[in-house]
Amino acid sequence: MKVVGLIAEYNPFHYGHKYHLEKSLKLTEADYSICIMSGNFVQRGQPAICNKWSRTRMALKAGIDLILELPVTYALRSAEHFAYGAVQLLNKTKIVDQLVFGSEVGSITPLLTIGKVLADEPSKLSHLIQSNLKKGISFPKARANALIDYFSQTETKLAPKKIRKIISSPNNILGLEYIKALSRTESSIQPLTIKRRGADYHQKDIETQIVSATAIRNKILNDKLGHDLSTKIPAYTNNIITKEINNGRAPVTIQNFNLTILSILRRASKKELTKFEDVKAGLKNRIKDAATKTASLSELINLIKTKRFTQTRIQRILFHSLLNLQQKNLYEFDNTGGPQYLRILGFNQQGRKLLSVISNKGELPLINRVANHYQSSYPPQSLKEKMLAADIRATNIYSLGYNNEEFRHGGQDYRKPIILKN
Numbered sequence: 001m002k003v004v005g006l007i008a009e010y011n012p013f014h015y016g017h018k019y020h021l022e023k024s025l026k027l028t029e030a031d032y033s034i035c036i037m038s039g040n041f042v043q044r045g046q047p048a049i050c051n052k053w054s055r056t057r058m059a060l061k062a063g064i065d066l067i068l069e070l071p072v073t074y075a076l077r078s079a080e081h082f083a084y085g086a087v088q089l090l091n092k093t094k095i096v097d098q099l100v101f102g103s104e105v106g107s108i109t110p111l112l113t114i115g116k117v118l119a120d121e122p123s124k125l126s127h128l129i130q131s132n133l134k135k136g137i138s139f140p141k142a143r144a145n146a147l148i149d150y151f152s153q154t155e156t157k158l159a160p161k162k163i164r165k166i167i168s169s170p171n172n173i174l175g176l177e178y179i180k181a182l183s184r185t186e187s188s189i190q191p192l193t194i195k196r197r198g199a200d201y202h203q204k205d206i207e208t209q210i211v212s213a214t215a216i217r218n219k220i221l222n223d224k225l226g227h228d229l230s231t232k233i234p235a236y237t238n239n240i241i242t243k244e245i246n247n248g249r250a251p252v253t254i255q256n257f258n259l260t261i262l263s264i265l266r267r268a269s270k271k272e273l274t275k276f277e278d279v280k281a282g283l284k285n286r287i288k289d290a291a292t293k294t295a296s297l298s299e300l301i302n303l304i305k306t307k308r309f310t311q312t313r314i315q316r317i318l319f320h321s322l323l324n325l326q327q328k329n330l331y332e333f334d335n336t337g338g339p340q341y342l343r344i345l346g347f348n349q350q351g352r353k354l355l356s357v358i359s360n361k362g363e364l365p366l367i368n369r370v371a372n373h374y375q376s377s378y379p380p381q382s383l384k385e386k387m388l389a390a391d392i393r394a395t396n397i398y399s400l401g402y403n404n405e406e407f408r409h410g411g412q413d414y415r416k417p418i419i420l421k422n
Contacts, residue, residue, distance in 0.1 A: 248404025
């Protein structure tokens with residue numbers, strides 16, 4: 001049994017994801033595939049455009065054998081924590097041989113070189129990063145500058161232009177974090193990469209053969225679905241999204257939570273805001289001031305963000321406040337091994353075989369029915385229950401973003417069945 005691991009958001013599933021899956025299976029000659037997928041909120045600090053169950057259906061239609069949910073306590077975090085949570089889930093299955101991710105560079109060698117240094121973080125590199133941060137620039141830029149200086153002083157020669165290009169491209173950055181997480185957890189999983197094809201990660205138009213998820217989401221939001229989009233995404237993705245839109249369960253966007261988040265920010269004290277991750281260095285003051293000056297989230301974010309505090313970082317803070325994901329709880333999870341369970345979202349017949357092996361070899365409990373592991377009628381006690389409570393709360397709040405009131409009821413994690421593909 002040879003198993004390849006994938007980490008994704010599928011927001012939504014498109015031809016670039018299909019290419020990644022097919023190339024990963026071919027490259028590794030794997031018999032089975034497992035995907036760790038974000039739930040209803042994604043790493044950039046936004047709600048997914050459609051819910052985790054519909055996106056699971058897309059992934060199963062594409063041929064992935066088993067989809068496990070990345071808890072919101074890791075899905076809605078920085079690239080470092082996102083990668084750590086996802087890699088730990090793959091580690092804990094005890095059956096994954098290789099992790100394949102897409103990257104702009106398309107070669108594992110420079111990523112391994114940089115990733116190993118980032119994982120070890122020698123004191124010289126730490127000092128260089130801190131020196132750059134004191135200049136008031138964002139962490140990604142500070143780290144890029146530090147790496148260029150660091151490698152210029154070592155025998156391993158990497159051209160500054162190449163380092164900056166690698167460290168500034170979104171898929172490369174995630175790849176480096178996967179390598180870091182694999183190294184720090186002393187994982188036996190081998191990292192491999194394939195060159196990302198098609199539109200750039202941030203591409204906003206659909207005039208390319210492989211369209212970015214950003215362009216697809218923009219098209220859905222601006223024009224709903226049209227013939228030109230149906231030719232740019234797999235038929236099953238188009239059909240599933242169309243059904244979700246027609247039922248009033250999509251699209252779900254950051255604007256659906258506009259007034260709720262503003263209400264929370266206006267009510268909260270500056271001290272209460274510091275309970276959330278990344279609210280530091282005077283950021284609480286900027287948030288409070290902006291919340292009283294604007295009535296829209298887009299304007300709020302523009303008022304708060306700076307060179308150091310990026311839009312994505314601000315968006316994550318806003319949704320941490322919405323979901324009440326407090327820093328102390330997140331750090332508690334981080335310091336005790338990360339994710340506490342393997343939550344099954346969907347599987348096919350191949351995936352059923354994987355689950356049988358994981359149930360014997362895996363190091364975390366498999367969750368197929370939430371009610372068997374936590375009842376929300378009482379306060380969570382264990383770490384597993386606390387993490388599961390956060391996922392349940394995330395779904396309860398996400399459903400309030402549906403246009404159709406009929407589907408806004410809570411407790412859907414208790415009622416929605418695992419998605420099965422025969």
